[in-house]
Structures are given as structure tokens and as C-alpha cells.
Amino acid sequence: MTGTAKLPYGEDGKAVIAGAFMEESGSKWNLDSIVMELRQARLDWRKRRGKNEHGSRILPSREVLQNLMQKLCGVLFPMRLGPFDLRDESADYYVGHTLAEVLGGLEQQVLFELRSGAESADPEKLGFAAGLKTRDFGEALPELRRLLDTDVEAAYLGDPAARSVDEILLCYPGVRATLYYRVAHQLYLLDLPLIARIISEVAHAETGIDIHPGAAIGEGFFIDHGTGVVIGETAIIGERVRLYQAVTLGAKSFPKAEDGSLKKGLRRHPIVEDDVVIYAGATVLGRITIGRGAVIGGNVWLTHSVSAGGVITQAGVSQEILLDGLGI
Secondary structure, three states: OOOOOOOOOOOOOHHHHHHHHHHHHHHHHOHHHHHHHHHHHHHHHHHHHOOOOOOOOOOOOHHHHHHHHHHHHHHHOHHHHOOOOOOHHHHHHHHHHHHHHHHHHHHHHHHHHHHHHOOOOOHHHHHHHHHHHHHHHHHHHHHHHHHHHHHHHHHHHHOOOOOOHHHHHHHOHHHHHHHHHHHHHHHHHOOOHHHHHHHHHHHHHHHOOEEOOOOEEOOOOEEOOOOOOEEOOOOEEOOOOEEOOOOEEEOOOOOEOOOOOEOOOOOOOOEEOOOOEEOOOOEEEOOOEEOOOOEEOOOOEEOOOEOOOOEEOHHHHHHHHHHOOOOO
């Protein structure tokens, strides 16, 4: 047989086939009823939340932000995290071109977040505000790069297995999570908490390290190995602090308001001063202070402050509990 075979569903093929498939599936799975019930569930939710009954999607996109972060990593470290064939003589062009793309995409996501919090606001004013916030973020990037350099150096100096800073940037999940945190924290400071949280959760998914963008972390921060580390929103961490895997800097309790909902905005996470080391599996809870130069041993459960230079081990904590007559 010669010539072009005639399509059984017409020249547009796909639309007709899709329509036929939907018709068949609708009959088989009762799709019309399910779709209507799902719509009603959405409308009920919007009504309870006081949202417009005919709303449209105006939230930032995790997929878009994840893609922008990958490009931003190349902007910050072009010769290590940029394109594999990039040469130093063309690095500035690459950085400028990519940064323009990143900031343009980020501005749109910022606008989505601003719109989601103020649906009735003047669109022109929201657009202007989105542009200002994005510009401020871009201008913060040189200092952010310098801060990240201290984190990379801390990782290199703090791990005897590290052979080069290239290895640190390419292979260490703790450094990757810190890079994403630094970006997210800058956005958090610009009052963009949703975008900041999405970026931190991208890092969480990739590395197993959960750093809330609201935490304040000084320079020279290093998370060794990293998986399972959790750092809460109101934690304050000083300079040259080192954490190991499965460390938690969390809240001891969650006070409730009169209506039974959890109170938000309370300072409920630890303060960790300069030069502290916290070993694997330690859990540090509540608004307590770990003094400068203290060492917290592995698997310790700690709910009280530690003086500067203090050393806390499992044996020491157990002895303390017994002396207080509280038992184990």
C-alpha cells in the first residue's frame, strides 16, 4: 500500500482521540459525578476560608522556583555549579544572562505571592512592589555569595575527608541545604514567606535537611553528613557552628490560644552561640541558650541552657536527672 494512511479520527487526531477516551472513561469511572463533587469540595473550602467563589490560581509554583534555584546556583558559583562547558572568559556573560532570566522569573512568582495575600489590592501597586522586592533580592546576591564562601570554607576545614572546595560544593548535602537556606532567608527578610518556604522545602526534599527560612544563622555554618537535621523558625545560630546528622533544634511545647489553635510567632527554638558543636542525634528543645564554645554530645535530649564552654554528654544528663530525684 502506498500513500498516507487516513486517520480514523480525523486530521486533528489527538483532540478527537482524547475526547473519545474521556467519553469512554467517563462512562466507566463515573467521571462527571466525581468531577462535580470535587468542584463542590473546593467551593466549600473557599467559602469556609472566605475566598472568592470563582478564584484563579495565583500562588507561586514549586516547579518554577525549583528551576530558578538551579539557575541561581550557577549564577552564584558559575565555574562549579554552572554549565559543564563554561569557561572563565565567558563567565560574566553567562552570569548576567542567567541572572536576568532568574530575576524576571522570580518577579512573577513574587507578584503571585503578593496577590495571594491581597486579592483586592491595586494590580499596578502590586506589580511595583514585586519589582522592588526582586531588585532588592538581586542587590543582596554579592554579599550572599561572600557569606556562602564562609560556609564552604567551614565545611572544608571541618571535615578531614574533604579534598577540595569543588568536592564540597558538588557533593555535600549540608552545603547544598545551607545555600538554599541563605537564598530562602533573604526572601523571608523581604517578607516573602511562602516563596522562602517553598525553596527551603525543595532543599529538604533533595537533602533530607529541614531548615526553616526564618532561622537566623551566622557565617561559617557547617552541617556534616546532614540527613535528618531540623532547625526551627525562631532558632538563632551564631558563627562557626557545626552540626552533625539528625540534630534537632526544636520547640519544647506549643502553647494554645483560647480557641484551641496554636499560638504563632512565639520565640520557641534554641539560641546557639558561636563555636558550638552539636553531635549526631542530639535534640535541643525550647528557648534555651547553648553558650559559646559548648559541646553537645550525640543522642542527648536537652531542655535547659548550657554555659559557655560546657560539655554535655548522655552520661552527664543521666546523672543530673538522678541527682534531681526525677528518675530516668
